[in-house]
Amino acid sequence: MSAARHRQAATAVEAAVRATPGVSEVYRSGSLVSSIVDAGARLIGLRGDAPLVVIDGEGANAHVAVSIGVDAASGAAQTCRAVHAAVAESLPEHGLSGAVLSITVAHVVEEADIA
Template sequence: MTEQLELASAIDAVVRATPGVDNIYRSGSLISNLVGAGAAALGVRGADEPLVSVVADDDGVRMEASVGVDSAVGAPATLAAVRNAITALLDERGLHATAITLTVVYVHSREAS
């Protein structure tokens, strides 16, 4: 489990560092996010845990992330860059992705003032 948490943290960092990613949000339904927030508030789950979901097994790695993107970069370009960054990280570790699910949940428009 520690290895999976470390991998999730590394993927979380790579996603956050990708140009065009404005933020990462916890994947899942409103109910599961409320339960997760409650668990963090009670100290059952750390507030600093990665927000990406990662499952590693003998077949490979399945991961899911919900991101906010900067409209100046654009969602398609940002998602392609995120996918490439995740794939590169997994390749460096001798792993391969069986599924990378990326969801845009927010598009931030920075207007000139």
């Protein structure tokens, strides 16, 4: 899969995640080092619009990583199940059926945080 197709797939997956009820935010996925490198690249204008979802590999061997914030009222487990379903539904059109999905809850937004 070309870099352009990876980017297109990651953008579509990110849109599906953002549209999922209970998701308050989507965060950059990856290791601390890759996040620091990416933040530096964005600061100098190299990757300002890069998708926050990471897709490595191709087809059924691909790995899709998503980091989310969830609304406490929606519940992390229920929101993760909904995100998993939304991502799994969006993958076949990008040739990624059967990809391994990793969903990380990075933040839970309490009601006091929302107000």
